[in-house]
Amino acid sequence: MSELNPQPLPPFADRVRVHVPQAALYDLAKMNKITANVLGRLGCGGCHSGRILDYVALDEFVVNPVTLEPHEVLAGRQVG
Amino acid sequence: MPSPPGARLLPPEAPGVGLVWWPALAPLVAPGTDLVSVLEVEPQAFWELVAHGGQPHYRANEALFEQVAAVQLPKLLHGVGHPFCNAAEDPVDPWPLWRQAVERLNPLWVSEHLSFNRTTGPQGRVESAGFLLPPPQTCVAVRQAARNIRLFRQRLQRPVAFETGVHYLRPQADEMGDGEFFVAVSKAADADLLLDLHNLWCNERNGRCSVEAVLEALPLHRVRELHLAGGMQERGFWLDAHSAAVPQPLMELTERLLPRLPALGALIFELLPEHLPAVGLDGVQRQLEQLQALWGRRPPMRWTLPVFRPQAADAPGQDFGDEEAALALAPQLRRLVDALSAPLSSSAGADPGLRVLQGLIADFRRGALARTLRHTLSLLLLGLGRQETSALLDEYIHAFAPEPFAAIEAEQFCQWLQGLLPRLRGRMPLLAEVLAFEQALVRVTRHGTASTLQWSVDPSALLGLLAAGQAPAGLAPQSVTMVLEAG
Numbered sequence: 036m037s038e039l040n041p042q043p044l045p046p047f048a049d050r051v052r053v054h055v056p057q058a059a060l061y062d063l064a065k066m067n068k069i070t071a072n073v074l075g076r077l078g079c080g081g082c083h084s085g086r087i088l089d090y091v092a093l094d095e096f097v098v099n100p101v102t103l104e105p106h107e108v109l110a111g112r113q114v115g
Numbered sequence: 116m117p118s119p120p121g122a123r124l125l126p127p128e129a130p131g132v133g134l135v136w137w138p139a140l141a142p143l144v145a146p147g148t149d150l151v152s153v154l155e156v157e158p159q160a161f162w163e164l165v166a167h168g169g170q171p172h173y174r175a176n177e178a179l180f181e182q183v184a185a186v187q188l189p190k191l192l193h194g195v196g197h198p199f200c201n202a203a204e205d206p207v208d209p210w211p212l213w214r215q216a217v218e219r220l221n222p223l224w225v226s227e228h229l230s231f232n233r234t235t236g237p238q239g240r241v242e243s244a245g246f247l248l249p250p251p252q253t254c255v256a257v258r259q260a261a262r263n264i265r266l267f268r269q270r271l272q273r274p275v276a277f278e279t280g281v282h283y284l285r286p287q288a289d290e291m292g293d294g295e296f297f298v299a300v301s302k303a304a305d306a307d308l309l310l311d312l313h314n315l316w317c318n319e320r321n322g323r324c325s326v327e328a329v330l331e332a333l334p335l336h337r338v339r340e341l342h343l344a345g346g347m348q349e350r351g352f353w354l355d356a357h358s359a360a361v362p363q364p365l366m367e368l369t370e371r372l373l374p375r376l377p378a379l380g381a382l383i384f385e386l387l388p389e390h391l392p393a394v395g396l397d398g399v400q401r402q403l404e405q406l407q408a409l410w411g412r413r414p415p416m417r418w419t420l421p422v423f424r425p426q427a428a429d430a431p432g433q434d435f436g437d438e439e440a441a442l443a444l445a446p447q448l449r450r451l452v453d454a455l456s457a458p459l460s461s462s463a464g465a466d467p468g469l470r471v472l473q474g475l476i477a478d479f480r481r482g483a484l485a486r487t488l489r490h491t492l493s494l495l496l497l498g499l500g501r502q503e504t505s506a507l508l509d510e511y512i513h514a515f516a517p518e519p520f521a522a523i524e525a526e527q528f529c530q531w532l533q534g535l536l537p538r539l540r541g542r543m544p545l546l547a548e549v550l551a552f553e554q555a556l557v558r559v560t561r562h563g564t565a566s567t568l569q570w571s572v573d574p575s576a577l578l579g580l581l582a583a584g585q586a587p588a589g590l591a592p593q594s595v596t597m598v599l600e601a602g
Contacts, residue, residue: 053597053598053599084246084247084281084283084314084317084354084355084356084475085346085347085349085354085355085356085357085358085387085475086347086349086354086356086474086475086478087389087475087478087479087481087482087483088389088478088482089389089481089482089483089485089486090478090481090482090484090485090492090508091478092485093485093489093492093493093496094496094501094504094505096584097492097493097496097497097584
């Protein structure tokens with residue numbers, strides 16, 4: 036999803052520590068990357084008067100990254 | 116005598132071609148490249164609104180400011196959060212960070228929009244309008260803009276220019292024409308102009324004044340800066356989306372106009388970072404090369420660096436005109452905000468520009484949520500499908516006023532969605548955990564408050580699947596306790 040926001044991750048990650056007290060099957064590096072991704076996107080938008088398409092892109096990506104066709108079949112099912 | 120800070124960056128001649136800086140564009144301003152002669156920085160794009168200790172305040176992303184400060188080019192500051200037609204003050208004092216940005220980046224001048232973005236709501240609370248909106252082009256708006264420009268100049272002690280705005284609404288009989296309005300503000304505030312040619316082009320294409328008519332009215336000797344951008348078509352309107360290369364007719368217009376602008380110091384290309392993948396760094400490079408060629412073909416002109424000169428009318432202690440202007444303008448601005456937050460009539464008489472603005476504000480808000488709560492929204496899309504998720508977001512958008520900072524919009528949405536968990540949990544058992552995680556990230560950033568989270572599966576595996584757009588199926592049960600705390 037980096038294509039949704041091509042900015043390199045701003046170095047916010049050092050502001051938040053994620054740790055898991057007990058030994059667990061757990062990918063800390065991935066977790067920190069996810070955390071930094073979110074934390075880098077909390078600010079104000081830039082100058083423009085056009086559409087912001089992040090949600091549209093997320094919708095299309097989640098719905099089907101290959102065909103961009105909706106997976107409406109999932110609606111109503113238990114998915115997580 | 117020691118040189119003032121940043122003096123070596125002061126150009127002996129007009130700086131020329133530049134771009135709005137985003138980290139992704141850094142390769143274009145790397146040492147050894149000569150495509151860019153000046154950088155424009157939108158400071159609020161690198162601010163967060165936090166509330167550590169309970170007191171809301173702005174916080175700058177220091178690393179990003181250091182990154183841009185290290186670029187050895189002259190800088191300009193371009194505000195996107197404190198436009199000149201506001202009649203309500205920002206409830207959080209932005210001036211310490213504004214002044215800090217001025218001190219660190221030493222801009223040649225500073226600019227802001229001739230728009231408004233906040234109003235006073237029914238309970239006297241200052242609310243965001245969710246977008247930069249056009250003011251009514253009336254004498255009262257001119258007076259208020261002049262007052263705000265003078266305040267801005269006095270607070271930042273720099274030359275100030277105002278940007279000629281985009282306007283998607285129909286002209287009204289009791290308003291000034293676009294050019295007339297810009298002229299009146301320039302005179303009343305004794306201010307230079309940031310002439311956004313793409314904005315004027317949008318206005319003409321969308322049925323307002325022609326670009327030529329506006330240019331004929333403007334004091335061209337006061338145009339300090341030009342903005343150029345590309346846009347997109349939407350609902351029959353041409354949008355100032357900063358999403359593409361500059362349209363060729365606009366390039367040709369720029370070439371014809373440049374010899375008429377003796378005070379022009381910067382020709383800035385604007386592109387939002389989210390559109391960089393479509394345009395490409397090579398596309399931006401080609402655009403800059405074209406602009407450099409245009410700049411190089413200008414006839415020789417004597418250019419003078421604008422200098423901040425304290426003006427009697429700007430001096431501290433002055434009331435900068437009249438409070439009456441703000442009082443008279445405030446309800447007019449609020450009427451537009453109220454119109455945009457209500458369901459629109461589809462009657463033939465309704466201004467179609469209102470519907471465009473409504474759509475843009477909703478897109479802006481959905482976009483903020485998609486960026487900050489990506490995993491939660493992914494799970495909603497997977498669990499509820501496109502239509503139901505969209506309806507859920509619409510319900511939220513209609514229930515709450517917009518927030519300009521993504522983190523605050525996210526915080527507000529999280530609280531609202533928590534209330535819906537009892538009815539959503541059955542279809543998405545892991546929604547509560549994903550939501551709690553992203554809510555905790557926002558909380559630790561905004562408030563510095565630590566959270567302890569309980570997971571029933573491996574969180575990295577769950578979030579990894581969601582980040583890949585996949586439904587979280589087949590995850591083995593696993594009890595994980597996670598602590599999120601400020602670093």
